Amino acid sequence: MTYVIAEPCVDVKDKACIEECPVDCIYEGERMLYIHPDECVDCGACEPVCPVEAIFYEDDVKEEWREYYNANVVFFDEIGSPGGASKLGLIKHDAPLVAALPPQEGEH
Incomplete structure (x- = not known):
């Protein structure tokens, strides 16, 4: 199991989670941050510091954002x-799901 970053991070990229991650597994794409599923140690340090509540334990991702699990995998x-x-x-790219989204600023 791993943690997943979902849509609330798109076009926000606060990066507080990066500072908390003890294993350096949160990568920055063009429009959002991504958690590497093979490098994440499931410590959960990133989840409570996310100001837009975009980080979820894999089994707890809201139904509307389930596809972000695959986006976090495909990014790598x-x-x-x-x-x-x-x-x-x-990293100068994003998962196709994220790249295809219209600008999200102000919608979070």
């Missing part, structure tokens, strides 16, 4: 498992 198809987000910085 090209980069694999780099073993830490801090050495990569901003």
Whole structure:
């Protein structure tokens, strides 16, 4: 099991979760942050600090955002498992689901 970042993060990217993550498994895409499903150790440190409540335990993702589990997986198809987000910085792409969304600013 892992944690998942969902739609409330799109076009927000607060990054408080990145600072709390002890294993550096939260990566920054163009429009949202993504949790690497193979690197996450399920500690839950990221969830309570998210100001837009976008982070969910995999089994607790709201039905309307279930597809974000796959978005968090697909995001890493090209980069694999780099073993830490801090050495990569901003990754200039997003999962197709996220890239296709209209701008979300002001809707959260």
